[in-house]
Amino acid sequence: MEQVEIPTYFLCPISLQIMKDPVTLSTGITYDRESIEQWLFAGKHGTCPVTRQPLPDDAELTPNHTLRRLIQAWCTVNASDGIERFPTPKPPVNKTQIALLLDEAKKPLAQMSSLRKLRVIISESERNKRCVESTSGLVDFLASIVVKSSSSRGDEIDGESTAACDEALNLLHTLQISEQGLLNIISKHGNFIESLTTILQQSSYQSRANAISLLKSLTGVVEASKLSSLEQELFDEVVQVIRDQNSCHATKAALHVLAVVCPLGRNRIKAIGAGAVPVLVEMLLEESERRVCELALVVLDRLCGCAEGRAELVRHPAGIAVVSKKIFRVSEAASERAVRVLASVSRYAATAGVLQEMLQVRAVSKLCLVVRGECGEKTKEKAREILRLHSSVWRSSPCLSPQFLALYPSN
Structure with missing residues (x-):
């Protein structure tokens, strides 16, 4: 069987694969949504990959429905040659939808299900991740769950509260919070680093890994005066993460934390x-x-x-x-x-x-x-x-x- 020739305008200029969800930039160039979102959001590029023209921070990705239908029709015609038809993509979420989900998450009985829905939304695309982080009040709400749960861990164990804390911590880690977002967390929750220390002392491996990753991000933005007065318990737990060596990512994060904070105050002694x-x-x-x-x-x-x-x-x-x-x-x-x-x-x-x-x-x-x-x-x-x-x-x-x-x- 001869290889099927794919029309060049069906291919994404970045991935060189058939586009599943073609979107067009203001420059007139069409890309697959996943590839261009990776370029713009994860890669933090501010230009069109093909034309190199600068793009605004809130660059619009306009769905190219006509091209998508042409691609789907072509895939159907060539199905006998092993070409699979791509399903119609789900539309990306918007801030209104996320805000409604946030309101649901504030209700105790619906909190866990709402947090899990957020996790699914975030995992779908870089654009969704960006939309969730920029929704007013959401990052602050996730941080408040972590602080509230960690402050009560010495009391009677509440399985639901611990599960919500672990889920919120996972979301904060996955979102890769911006520098300004991290500063806002510290501004509103001055004891957030202490909360991460408690999590490192008492939580599961995955939550400890998420906590040390967040701690690494925070040490890169928090002012030196606050980092110079960290508690001994924090150093005990960071060193324990290195000792455990459960994952290369967590070990690197723990080493990075020590490299940043040790020159400050009496942190070396600790x-x-x-x-x-x-x-x-x-x-x-x-x-x-x-x-x-x-x-x-x-x-x-x-x-x-x-x-x-x-x-x-x-x-x-x-x-x-x-x-x-x-x-x-x-x-x-x-x-x-x-x-x-x-x-x-x-x-x-x-x-x-x-x-x-x-x-x-x-x-x-x-x-x-x-x-x-x-x-x-x-x-x-x-x-x-x-x-x-x-x-x-x-x-x-x-x-x-x-x-x-x-x-x-x-x-």
Whole structure:
């Protein structure tokens, strides 16, 4: 059987697939709705992909009913050749429909069913997701469910309330709330971060994953003064997420949270008190995923900025070894962070035992390679600084690499 030739004007310019729901932009170009919504909303592009003409923020996607009927008719004619006819697409929701559903969700007996309907609507398209988030009062209502449920979790367990909280949390995570939306949540619910801490302590795996993802988003927009006074319990739970390693996404989110908040106030001490350093070292022993390693080394660099963090690193039997091992094995960014960690240790925690360990685990040899390798100039200078600082101790070792002797000849 010969392959059926598809008319070119049936194909979406983005996906190059037959359009199921063709829509036309103001530029006159027609796209499949799913593809153009991904381009405009998820990709945050502000131009027509074909003409490159700028589009308004509220660009209209006009359904091309004539083209859709032509495509459906063509699919029917060619059904014997294996071409399936696409069903007539459901019209996208509007804010009036969402507002009515929000009113229903405020009724206790209809809350769960309404929240589930919202989840289905959001999953259908990027446009629906955008419409739901922009509906006045909806994000605030979801946040209020989370705050109310988490504040009562120490009391008698209410299964319905917990289920509603988990559903609301899932919706907030799925919506990928805008920066302004996140700021509005914090403005109206000042204890929202504390509520997420409670959820991390008591909820199911999925809700904990959603909570840590939301926490990551919030730390990117909340002012530093608020982040500098976070409670110890939050650090305990964030470190526990890293320790559990139930999902790469949750682990990255938890590492990102620590990387952002640890330089502020006494947060480093709190993270160290939660056991962050040994957890990071043990994770790096087994972890090979590039971004996870980079984030873990960023956090270690932050924590080694204080005496307690450095003490924890050198106390761990594999601390110095795993940091030096990551040099040249992950990425240039990871190598830079690993050298920074070794620089902090060698400058402020360089006991005789530590210096001997750096020789034994070949950290010194790695530093010599950094100086001669293709690293950034700042990283090379850090390595040179370490080598200069302890050259008198390391020079006498028989296991020292030839590179070091070449760099620092005898006087």
